[in-house]
């Protein structure tokens with residue numbers, strides 16, 4: 001069915017915010033970030049070579065589970081990446097980008113495990129420290145996280161509270177514009193997943209972005225659960241799929257509360 005639209009409506013293009021990741025030419029480059037969002041989302045996904053990630057459809061019929069495909073946990077949060085020099089020193093003039101950071105747990109030694117270990121050491125201080133992040137293998141996004149003693153934003157808050165207030169208003173706005181749910185585990189319909197499992201679809205369509213949008217519309221109840229870096233080893237059972245999803249507004253309200261508590 002045709003619908004009327006206009007050139008300003010980019011809803012069919014999907015989420016376009018930037019991702020925190022290392023490009024192939026960025027091996028061993030140092031990036032500096034701060035975890036500005038205490039909300040960490042977790043979802044259960046299947047991965048098919050060529051096609052990519054699909055959210056597990058349990059507790060409803062899930063063609064990938066039915067075919068015996070393994071599933072894994074995938075996580076998403078938001079980070080602030082500073083503009084820096086090659087050594088990770090914050091540039092003058094000060095600048096930054098708010099990015100979506102989506103990662104998995106590998107085979108029990110992936111990014112979540114690394115950050116869980118850091119959380120066990122630092123606790124809530126994790127959110128008021130800057131990290132120097134480097135990546136030895138961009139293909140698999142294998143990152144190392146070096147916590148610094150200081151946090152540029154926290155120092156700005158102390159020394160220049162007015163400047164900090166302006167910066168904070170800006171990054172909070174950018175964070176609220178960013179719907180992480182859409183990138184942690186892209187939703188496909190049961191019909192499309194069946195075709196992917198059967199090999200009838202081998203690649204995510206870039207010609208028909210409505211396909212993904214239609215899939216999202218068919219799944220009104222997101223299965224994504226909230227978690228934290230301190231929640232320990234991910235569960236093997238799809239417990240996440242049955243966890244009640246927090247409405248987006250509540251998620252964001254919580255995020256604002258968390259932010260006002262620290263940075």
Ligand SMILES: [Zn+2]
Pocket residue numbers: 046055056057058062063064065066071
């Ligand atoms: Zn499944």
